[in-house]
Amino acid sequence: MNFRKKKPVHPLHREWTWKDEVLDFWLTNKPLVGIIIVLTCICILAYILGVASATGHLHVLSTESNTYEHMEQIVLCYSGGI
Secondary structure: OOOOOOOOOOHHHOOOOHHHHHHHHHHHOHHHHHHHHHHHHHHHHHHHHHHHHHOOOOOOOOOHHHHHHHHHHHHHHHHOOO
């Protein structure tokens, strides 16, 4: 068995990796990172709202009659009518 300890490698003498690239970007571009995070959240929100409206779970142009119709469906569903 080899019990010799490895010599520490100086950070400047090691190979540049993608982790170093991400860390360098994170530390040097704080405003841009903030903008990317905000835009990502907005895109996720828009996607969720799009899926909800496309599947009928979000009623964008709901009228008063539609509201009463949905209330009637809820009452029938919980009273065992459907």
